[in-house]
Amino acid sequence: MKYVSYQVNGEESYGVRVGKGIADLKSKYGETYPTLKDFLSSKEFSEGNQHENESVTYSEEEVQFLPVITNPDKIFCIGINYETHRIETNREKAGYPVVFHRFAESQVGHNEPILLPEESDRLDFEGELAVVIGKPGRRISKEDAYEHIAGYACYNDGSIRDWQHHTHQWGPGKNFDATGGFGPDLVTRDEIGDGESLRLQTRLNGEVMQDTTTDLMIFSIPELIEYVSSYTTLQTGDVIVSGTPGGVGAKRNPPIFMQEGDVVEIEIEKVGVLRNPIAAEAKQKQQAKTAAQSV
Structure with a gap:
């Protein structure tokens, strides 16, 4: 379903x-x-x-x-979880998943605009598979992990690259309002085989930017659930965004960042297509102000 x-x-x-x-x-x-x-x-x-x-x-x-889960307690994002992305970012191999967190306010739904903020012009795309928790748990083993999954969704972990790299902590660049696309659907676990390899593509204005299969994750979904649930209880509706492959805009030559008027699509086999136009936040505010004044 x-x-x-x-x-x-x-x-x-x-x-x-x-x-x-x-x-x-x-x-x-x-x-x-x-x-x-x-x-x-x-x-x-x-x-x-x-x-x-x-x-x-x-x-x-x-x-x-709206974002598939509008009110998650926790959103866990996994960094550097495909070898192609690890190589393009010139990072050493890690023994544990890289985990950072998003706020619910940073998310938007399918067909809704991702906002280019006033503070930066370096808005990058990251196509990812999101896992939504159904059954709560703490210290969940890899063997039991799939039993805790409600379903899957497409995710665009939109990143403000300069703010992401202000310090060693990525949080600011990952949490600007309305920069992360999440949707359109929650596809239930029974629709997708446990551990099934799914093709993932990111397209910017129709041009393929990222193309991979989910079996190429460095840390698998069960490993991510086991690791994250070791330090915190996973609750129903929590989201684990499982990482992006190589091909991000910041690592291209020359770099490609999303601009006002662009359209970005994340397509994952059996999960769907998440589509978001890019809009300038300042212009959106001005339009809202003008509309309010005309009422």
């Missing part, structure tokens, strides 16, 4: 894909499970095949997509 978070007329909701439409689920379960994150812990989610017969509520064009 494929689940989505979205809003219509400013009201947030969640639903399930049915054919080419979306069946709203918040109207049925919202009193108990107000968000998709809450719904992941329900029996209705674990028995999700019953939703195949839901009636379509909206077409895709009628909704504004």
Whole structure:
């Protein structure tokens, strides 16, 4: 099954894909499970095949997509997790995963603009596979890791490169508002075989920038879950963004950074296509101000 978070007329909701439409689920379960994150812990989610017969509520064009999980407790991002990216960044091989964190406010949904901030013109793309936790746990073994996964989604770990490298800590460059794309769908684990190799592509204005398969990760998804859950309890709705391959814009000659008017797409086999236009944050603010004044 494929689940989505979205809003219509400013009201947030969640639903399930049915054919080419979306069946709203918040109207049925919202009193108990107000968000998709809450719904992941329900029996209705674990028995999700019953939703195949839901009636379509909206077409895709009628909704504004939100990040798949709008209110995660924790977002873990994994750095340097493909050999091609390790080589292009000239880093030594590591014995443990590189982990940093994102804030929920840094994320946007499918088709929503990723914002080029006023402080920098070095907005880079990073196509990645995101893992969404369904079953909570601490000190989860590699052997049990897949049992804790609710599903998968596409992710663009948009990075403000100069701010990322102000210090040894990457946090500032990874957390500008509305720089990380997340969506469009949460594709449930039963749709994808455990450990299945999936092709991942990043395209900028239609041109392929990154192209890999997920079996080439240095640290596998079970290894990431085992490592992260060793130091903190993974909760339902937590997100692990599993790393990007080589081909990032900053390491090209000459460098390629995303500009206003660009369109970036992350496509992952069996998971979907995440599409985001690039917009200048300053212009977005001015347009919002003008619209408010005209009301």
